[in-house]
Amino acid sequence: MIADKRPPLNRGNVTGSDRLAALLPWLAGGVFGTIVAVFLLLGYFALPVLFDGNITLFSPIWRPEQGQYGIMAMVMASVMLAILASLIALPLAVGICGLCLFPQYRRIAALLRALMRLMAGVPTVVYGIAAVFLLVPWLRDTLHYGSGFCLLAAILMVVILILPVMIMLLDSHCRVLMQQLYPTASALGMTSSQIILHLILPSSRPVLAASTLLGLSRAIGDTLLPLMLAGNAPQLSANLLDSMRTLTAHIALVLATDSHSAEYNSLFAAGLLLLSVSTVTTILIRTITTRSGARSPQS
């Protein structure tokens, strides 16, 4: 889809670009090899832990002082955070992206796009600090429950974190589509809202799915926001206002312990779990976008 069909600009330097082209498979192979090595390394350290009868990973009780190393409470918190954050972000992304398509909002759209690009580059720790000083006290005072450090606080900030990339992905697809369809559709008497609702949105379904998955994988992988905001209590709870610990925050917190302990080793299993989740979502995104490329009106 993105292949550049223009002729090479510098025709005199064919040998140089040929050499570069010959180099590319090796570079790609190197990257692939590194990824495989990471998997093998994590597997090598994680598998003994997974099959160690004394370390019960698949229990919700994390009490390292008593020899209980269950990570299921953390898995549960990560899953809740990722699913809820992407469910909240999806309608917001669709709404903002839709607004940007209306010809009469061209100026606002340009502003919003610039803002999204800016937001995509903001370090998460900045959001974290702002939330510790504004969102957490506000939650505590308005909800009258707990300390304000809770999964909800982390979810709200993760929504802000994943929203820009989701919008940018959606927008890059819908904008081209709108440019292609608008002259014909409006000549046929369709209003802008009709074009967006009945033509663009239905044909963007695969991109919607891909951007949701992208949001999901970013949400599950983010470490700093849950670490700073979710409160990190290793407990199993379905109440969003309770303090909870995600798998990423768990690794960050426990990594600091004595490196010869069983709790340290249990982290490799947690790492393998996270890597598997992100690999599966990446493969899903790839599958969906490739299939959507075959089905989109451009081809």
Place this chain on the structure above:
Amino acid sequence: MLSPTFLRNLLCSMLFIPAALLSISASATDTDRFAHLHGQLNIAGGTAHIPVMKQAARAIMTANPDIRITIAGGGSGVGAQQAAKGLAEIGNTGRALKPAEAAQGLVSFPFAIDGVAVILNPTNPVKALSSQQVADIYAGKITNWQTLGGADKTINLFTRDEASGTRAVFVKKLLHNGSVVTKANVVPSNGAMKTAVARDPAAIGYSSVGYIDNTVVAPTLDGIHPSNEACANGHYPVVRKLYMNTKGEPQGLTRAFIDFIYSPQGAGYIRSSGYIPLAQQ
């Protein structure tokens, strides 16, 4: 237009200048040991140590621009880990090394005594707690401030992560190895603990005595105020030593830094950080 306060401040500062000059001349002798040294020194680990390390690093780097000192936190576990792996020349711990850590060839230098105190929000009317009450709060048996004579508010518990030396001392010496209820919030440093408690009227946490300032208050424990004096003379029981650890016997810049921490100037930094200096053994 000279207000009495201004005059008093002026007088104080005039009286203070000779003292300041004296301390500068003292510093000239204590930082002399760095005169012919250069290079980088990496320090990591316990967060209670950071105020002392920072002041020392600033003084050394001002006296000798050829030296770069970096200071990172991470907790006692990280301190031992980084020193053992050679990633940091000095790894700080707020507890004695565990046998597995010491077995990697680490040498310990205890340089200060620190108390670990319960901290509350300054607006909390509760000013005194017994060690039994603290243990019950952290075990989840007492859940409302009203039980302790405070407002009718749920207690928001804050604790440290498992790598924390502060947590190790608190659990061992105040909770007598009792458990911390799992719903407690976990924060990764002394600084984060102070911020959390300073901003939450219903919070209870614990931190190194050196971190206590006017944004949080330490209630008396069994009638004893966790002051430096009470920590030094043994009246306040929840104390620990702060250690610097090196892989093998320290050499060169590392050695000079450790000696500097034990020097009169280093002791001054230890005191101004709220700890009690220990003599070099």
